[in-house]
Amino acid sequence: MKRLVTVFTLLFVLFLFPKPTNAAIFGFGGYNVFAAPCTCSAGTVWYVWYTPLFLTGVPITGAMAVGVPPVGLWYLNYDPLVPTTWSLGKYLPGVQGCWQYSGPTCVTWPTLGYVYQVGSSLPLSTP
């Protein structure tokens, strides 16, 4: 019986935590509560708050710099900048990609990483 419980627990834990499918891929999922443009950043980048935010199986809260449009629309549903939608994607941890223009200079806001691929829970809509 103990062995059965142990094996069952092990299987549960193994399937609970997401595993990377590619060595250098960091995945995330989260609920978008607010998005603001990073007006200085090269390209089009937005500062997006996620709460909860899942980088592994443990929910946290935090912001990401989201590159728009992301590299390759791998996901069916897009519009990751619409608040109150769920997002799923890939990010580079630690990269500070959001700079906002504020008066005579640009200011950076701390983010957990730079999102380069993302999809959302929204039905496919006009880009």
Added chain:
Amino acid sequence: MKKNIILIFFVTTIPFFVYASGFSFEKDLKQGDKLPDVLELQKKLNLDVDTRISPIGPGSPGNETDYFGTLTKVAVVKFQNKYKNEVLTPANLISGTGFIGSLTRKKLNNLNSVSVSISNPTLIATSTTKEVLKNIFSKEVNPSEKNQIGTYFKGLFDKVDLEGSVSSVAPYLEKSVLNSVPSLTSDVRIYNIEPYQVKPGQKVVVLGTGFTEKGNLFSFGGVDVVPVSCSYSTYCEVVVPSAAPLGEQIVSLRNSQGSTINKNFSVKVYITYNPVSVTVIDSIAPDFIKTSSIDTPITLKSKNFSVSDNYIYTPLGKTGPYSSDGENITFRIGEIGNIDEVIKNGKLLKAASLDLPIRVWNSGGFSDVVLLKLVFDK
């Protein structure tokens, strides 16, 4: 059975180890101390190669101790010098002292607060993708941390060139991804000059993108100057030309990849013989607020707020101006634009909380960041 328990322990704890960055330094520390805080301090310093206690032996990564000895003091001095604008300058110090006081503790704790997935201080603020990737993928990562992450991402570290350069990591990321990362783009931009108020002849740090290793030509109010050094395509050190005109001046850059001129924004510095130093926020109280009481007064403390014209900036927008007695600014979170939308959206999903980053803008430029926890309640 025993083996199974051990296996379960490792599998269940790996993600939590990855997040283990929450230690808060509350005590002043000095040479001779023997405290648990010193152990955490050594671990923190060892996460950055620039502040490593020792490459081998006691104090080295994985061999941290609770004793604050000479090696720790040297590492603390390096840490303080590295973050001198936030740790030393506000205290009118030129070089690190090795004493862990309030400003150093604040910096150590701030590094904690924004490093989540991999608790490495070099991953934040001005770090570039190259540095980030180097720290993630190279042996420079603290061995114990590397082991934790490496276990989770099995085999990752064995595959990556230990030089840790972007090119060595590139085979593991799509090329299009690398081209899309803002800090790797060749688009020439200046984001910020630190500090904002500068003297003619003073060395400043310029942050941006598209900097080349050589051949960058900066201009301060129309007066050209060659930088002292540039690295990582995002960072240059430049001496403000003595002939630069006084007052607020546009800083531009030209190099073989292009120019910042005619971009949709211009970054400026204020050139003066009596520069005002950057504001460092010592504390925020309360440091958390419930969404049901957004009219609660929040006080920021510093030693050098402006008497007037202090503005509160967040990613949601700015509010102000606020006057100050030089040390305190009081504001209410309800005064920040868009906060109602954030609260409404968060409540939809019964979100727990989020951290609102706050900076103060005044005559000295932008302050450092403090975090205000916004707790969603009924």
